[in-house]
Amino acid sequence: MKLVQADAAAISYAADMLRRGRLVAFPTETVYGLGADASNPEAVAAIFKAKGRPADHPLIVHIGQPQQLQDWAREVPEAAFRLAEKFWPGPLTLILNKRERVSELLTGAQQTVGLRIPGHEVALQLLKEFAGGIAAPSANRFGRISPTTAQHVAEELGERVDVILDGGPCRVGLESTIVDLSGLQPVLLRPGAISRQQLEELLQTELLLQPRTEIRAPGMLAVHYAPVTPARLCVAGRLQETIRRQAVEKQQRIGVLTCRQPLPENPDVYSIHLSDQAEAYAQALYAAMRKLDVLHLDAILIELPPETEAWRAVHDRLRKATVGEA
Ligand code: TXA
Ligand code: MG
Secondary structure (H helix, E strand, O other): OEEEEOOHHHHHHHHHHHHOOOOEEEOOOOOOEEEEEOOOHHHHHHHHHHHOOOOOOOOEEEOOOHHHHHHHEOOOOHHHHHHHHHHOOOOEEEEEEEOOOOOHHHHOOOOEEEEEOOOOHHHHHHHHHHOOOEEOOEOOOOOOOOOOOHHHHHHHHHHHOOEEEEOOOOOOOOOOEEEEOOOOOOEEEEOOOOOHHHHHHHHOOOOEEOOOOOOOOOOOOOOOOOOOOOEEEEOHHHHHHHHHHHHHHOOOOEEEEEOOOOOOOOOOEEEEEOOOOHHHHHHHHHHHHHHHHOOOOOEEEEEOOOOOHHHHHHHHHHHHHOOOEO
16 A cells, blocks of 8 residues: 655656556545546455455545546436536536446446536646546445545555555545435435535425435345444533543443533543534544544443534434444
8 A cells, every 4th residue: 555645746657556446545525535437347346355244335426527427427417517516626416317227336326326516726726637536435444434544544454455545534434415306306315514505505306305314225224324332422411421420430441522621630531532523523523533433442422412403414323323322
């Protein structure tokens, strides 16, 4: 594995590696992606292998220009072009009906394909040089937290990835909003930085909400994006009492993520204070979870953030990263 500063020479090298069927991790504005040539079935298969990801989990194809939508989608509804014009490059993925020649390996046997133009200079430069679609899931092992720095990718994937382009920490920090435009009505499959309200305003229609935000195989673990340490959500009012019970009475080593007030100093507790603003919280969340996770604590407590619309994507990820409420 080669971890390199994403300058022009490194990006050219990475584009060449993609052409040769190799795996290149690269920064996007959301999280780091594990990229491969989307039109090379062997390269796509290598992504699934490196992540340990089940074959029925479709990959997102990253493109550099809206015109490339037609290379992958059988038909591109007018709504897709409008969303693309408004939000791309940016943290939005569109699900469209796929062209027949698009491999089912890529789409997890679905007849639809996910597409996005990422809002990050390095990703855009890489897409420009490569000139084709780059299939890229988040660059983590299956079921783990998405990486928001190049270092995270190196820790997660090591020798399973050929090149890691370091473009600094991701600006958004949570995976893209996913909107399914393949049916009669648009469906919000995954909340993200582009909000439901922004989408509804532009589309002038209500989005259906899909409660099940991941395509999952039957019998799969409900927990996704999870740290290894068992994590629980805790309402602010019960935080101090829960910490006392676990750290003092049960003698557990615990980690805490707060958002409203930092915790008072406590030698039994490893606490990280995040922002009380949703955007800043989202940006820092995964890195904070990783920091606590590597300490091999007995448990992690996460203070429940506000329940407002601005926090929708954060709540979605917190529910997936935790095993319930404390
Ligand atoms: O922000 C992001 O979207 C990041 C960066 C790297 O672009 N990528 C990402 O990929 O989060 P991944 O593979 O970790 O998550 C992609 C999600 C999966 O939940 C998958 O089920 C859904 O997109 N997806 C992809 N193609 C789909 C399709 N054809 N139909 C329904 N869901 C799809
Ligand atoms: Mg992922």
